[in-house]
Amino acid sequence: MGWLAAGLAAWAIGWWINTQLAQRPKTRATGLAVPVLFGVTLIVMWECVVHGLKISPVLLPPPSMIAKTFAASTTILWGDFVQTAIKGALTGYVIGCGAAFLMAIAVDRFPFLKRGLLPVGNFAAALPIIGMAPIMVMWFDFGWESKAAVVVVMVFFPMLVNTVQGLEDTDAMQRDLMRTYAAGYWKTLLKLRLPAAMPFIFNGLKIATTLALIGAIIAEFFGSPIKGMGFRISTSVGQLALDLVWAEIVVAAIAGSAFYGAVALLEKAMTFWHPSQRARL
Amino acid sequence: MRNLLPVLTVVAAIFVIWYAGAVGLNAAWAKDKAERAGVTLTFKELVADTWSQDKPKLPAPHQVGAEIWKTTGAMVAKGRAFSKRSLIYHSWVTFSSTALGFVLGTALGTLLAIGIVYNRTMDMSVMPWVIASQTIPILAIAPMIIVVLNAVGISGLLPKAMISMYLSFFPVVVGMVKGLRSPSRMQLDQMRTWYASPAQTFWRLRLPSSMPYLFTSLKIAMAASLVGAIVGELPTGAVAGLGARLLAGSYYGQTIQIWSALIMAAALAAVLVGLIGLLQRITLKRMGMA
Numbered sequence: 001m002g003w004l005a006a007g008l009a010a011w012a013i014g015w016w017i018n019t020q021l022a023q024r025p026k027t028r029a030t031g032l033a034v035p036v037l038f039g040v041t042l043i044v045m046w047e048c049v050v051h052g053l054k055i056s057p058v059l060l061p062p063p064s065m066i067a068k069t070f071a072a073s074t075t076i077l078w079g080d081f082v083q084t085a086i087k088g089a090l091t092g093y094v095i096g097c098g099a100a101f102l103m104a105i106a107v108d109r110f111p112f113l114k115r116g117l118l119p120v121g122n123f124a125a126a127l128p129i130i131g132m133a134p135i136m137v138m139w140f141d142f143g144w145e146s147k148a149a150v151v152v153v154m155v156f157f158p159m160l161v162n163t164v165q166g167l168e169d170t171d172a173m174q175r176d177l178m179r180t181y182a183a184g185y186w187k188t189l190l191k192l193r194l195p196a197a198m199p200f201i202f203n204g205l206k207i208a209t210t211l212a213l214i215g216a217i218i219a220e221f222f223g224s225p226i227k228g229m230g231f232r233i234s235t236s237v238g239q240l241a242l243d244l245v246w247a248e249i250v251v252a253a254i255a256g257s258a259f260y261g262a263v264a265l266l267e268k269a270m271t272f273w274h275p276s277q278r279a280r281l
Numbered sequence: 282m283r284n285l286l287p288v289l290t291v292v293a294a295i296f297v298i299w300y301a302g303a304v305g306l307n308a309a310w311a312k313d314k315a316e317r318a319g320v321t322l323t324f325k326e327l328v329a330d331t332w333s334q335d336k337p338k339l340p341a342p343h344q345v346g347a348e349i350w351k352t353t354g355a356m357v358a359k360g361r362a363f364s365k366r367s368l369i370y371h372s373w374v375t376f377s378s379t380a381l382g383f384v385l386g387t388a389l390g391t392l393l394a395i396g397i398v399y400n401r402t403m404d405m406s407v408m409p410w411v412i413a414s415q416t417i418p419i420l421a422i423a424p425m426i427i428v429v430l431n432a433v434g435i436s437g438l439l440p441k442a443m444i445s446m447y448l449s450f451f452p453v454v455v456g457m458v459k460g461l462r463s464p465s466r467m468q469l470d471q472m473r474t475w476y477a478s479p480a481q482t483f484w485r486l487r488l489p490s491s492m493p494y495l496f497t498s499l500k501i502a503m504a505a506s507l508v509g510a511i512v513g514e515l516p517t518g519a520v521a522g523l524g525a526r527l528l529a530g531s532y533y534g535q536t537i538q539i540w541s542a543l544i545m546a547a548a549l550a551a552v553l554v555g556l557i558g559l560l561q562r563i564t565l566k567r568m569g570m571a
Contacts, residue, residue: 015402022402031405038406059429116287120295126504127550128511130420131523131543134531139306139338213418221424221515222531229421237424245425253417260416 007048014041061243069243070250076232077251084229085255087144088216092151097208100156101201104163105189118164125157133219142223150219155208162207166200167193199274202267209259213252299342306338307331340537348541365521368545374522375510376549378438382445383506387499389446390453397454398461398487399479408458415451420444423512441513441522448509449502456498460491493570496561503553511546523549 018037021030043063049055050062057065070077107113133150140146170193178188220230229248236244304327311330315322322330332341340348349368356367363370393411396403423444430440464486472482514524523546530539 018406019402022405026405034402034405035407035409039410059432112287113291114287115284116289116291119284119288120291123551126500126554127547128504128508130508131511131527131539131546134527134539135536135543137531138534138536210416210418214420217418217421218512218515222528233421234424237428240428242425242429249417249421249425252421256416256418257413 003048003052007045007052010041010044010048014038014044058240058242061246065243066246066250070247073244073247076227077247079227080229080232080248081251081255083144083225083227084147084216084220085213085259088147088219088228089151089212089259091144092148092216093155093208093212095148096152096155096212097159097205099152100159100204101163104160104167107160107164108167109185114164118161121157121161121164125161129154129157130215130218133215134222137219137222142225144228147216147219147224147228151212151215154211154215158207158211159201159204162200162204163197166197166204169200170196198271199267202263202271205263206260206267209263210256213256213259217252296342299339300332303337303339303341304328304331307334310334310338336534337536340540344537345540345544348537349544352541368523368526368541371521371523371526371542372545372549375507375514375524375546376553378441378513378522379445379503379507379510379549379553381438381442382509383449383503385442386446386449386502386506387453390450390498390502391457393450393454394457394461395483397458411451411454419447420509420512422447423509424515427513441510444513445506445509448505452498452501452505453495456494456501457491460494461487463494464490489568492564492568493561496557496564499557499561500554503557504550507546507550507553 014037018034021034021037024030047062047064050057050060061069107117130150132153136149136153137146140149174192174196175188178192183191217230217233220228221234224231229252232248233245236242236248308327308331311322311327311334314330331337333344334340337344352366352368356364356369361367363373393407397408398404426443427440430436430443468486468490469482472486477485510522511524511527514520514522515528523542526542527539530536530542
């Protein structure tokens with residue numbers, strides 16, 4: 001009972017402080033403190049509920065146990081992280097986004113091709129491309145190459161569609177101005193259209209970060225060497241070692257957020273002139 | 282219709298690349314077979330062989346088409362549309378968990394969005410986590426959710442639907458928050474001058490003006506929901522559903538089966554997203570928004 005009461009108390013206190021903070025005028029500090037407090041409250045409640053209701057750790061391990069496992073198995077987690085996130089996801093991400101970017105620029109030169117490819121690309125972006133995973137594992141074997149290949153296929157279409165749309169985001173006036181400057185195709189592309197496309201390109205890049213990690217993890221469910229985050233998750237679930245699964249999920253969460261955050265920071269640095277970025281200053 | 286010709290050209294190009302790829306990828310096995318049989322293949326024979334292997338690396342489109350027909354149309358003709366070997370049955374299994382997850386996710390997303398729009402505390406504490414939850418590869422939890430829910434005695438449709446729900450609520454929350462906030466200051470003030478209650482403001486102004494946003498997010502949510510259902514079927518040990526077909530196919534090297542399941546999944550996605558598009562057009566037209 002004590003644990004449950006503590007959980008309720010944590011919920012009440014967290015809620016009360018957050019309401020108080022939210023009433024105040026919004027500043028950077030409260031904007032940061034409120035969500036952090038919310039998260040901390042949730043974790044404390046989780047801990048209390050698991051102990052209070054005596055939920056078996058096989059079903060739902062308490063956060064303290066997950067933290068312990070995380071600290072105890074850092075070498076395993078690091079190995080899995082390198083295998084899946086760096087070798088699989090990052091390689092595929094770079095290749096996929098790079099290929100889509102080049103393809104978009106090539107397609108952009110031919111309006112006929114663009115009108116055909118855009119609907120097809122939009123359609124493909126809505127497909128469950130993740131299903132390509134078993135095929136890629138068959139083609140490229142169990143190593144990280146097959147995971148990278150899945151990631152390439154997954155990030156390609158969202159990136160392509162976004163870049164093509166971005167390259168169209170200049171109006172006739174701007175393009176005419178470039179023409180009066182006697183700027184050729186390449187000069188117009190580099191000085192006007194690519195910078196104008198940047199917000200779209202970064203949007204594509206941000207969508208692709210989450211897809212990349214998901215693709216690499218799921219592809220490991222279809223066959224992998226004996227390391228990797230997806231491999232560890234599927235085998236640990238089989239052994240009912242859920243604390244290790246949760247530790248792996250924490251790694252995935254950190255990796256995913258860091259990856260997304262890095263791209264977002266890069267966006268901020270490169271598109272500082274765009275209204276959506278300026279507004280925050 | 283202006284885009285019809287270019288789209289057809291691109292689709293035709295995809296088929297050409299597909300057939301050429303089938304020749305390229307399957308040639309090694311065909312040559313190997315011929316060498317062991319002690320014959321040399323002419324180019325024509327080689328191409329014919331690469332397009333008709335049993336377990337090709339890349340099956341040719343007509344092989345996949347034949348397999349799909351065998352497991353759908355032909356089964357219907359025999360009156361066994363819902364036998365376990367029929368893709369219609371597997372698509373139905375996947376569809377039902379997709380639909381349930383989609384409905385749950387839409388409901389959860391809409392409720393969260395209403396809470397976020399009307400409650401400042403919730404806006405400040407929940408919204409950042411909703412966004413952060415998407416930078417986390419949620420699908421990684423799929424096998425665990427399935428196993429854990431199985432252990433507490435919940436099995437069948439619901440665990441898979443939960444994964445779909447988790448994937449589909451996010452676009453709905455983001456879209457609905459944007460949509461419910463889309464009425465301008467002026468419109469909200471107008472409601473106040475009419476002495477409208479908060480409920481009236483919600484039903485007559487906020488909800489109607491969020492519709493275009495809602496449908497756009499629903500399309501994304503539906504696609505995400507299908508992915509969730511397919512991934513949710515992987516750890517159940519290949520029982521039923523398109524995901525199970527993918528897994529079984531990859532265990533036994535049945536490439537044609539994998540591709541046919543993949544094409545079915547693509548068709549299912551296209552139909553579901555298309556349906557929402559249709560609903561969107563009808564609704565918005567009746568509301569005078571499109």
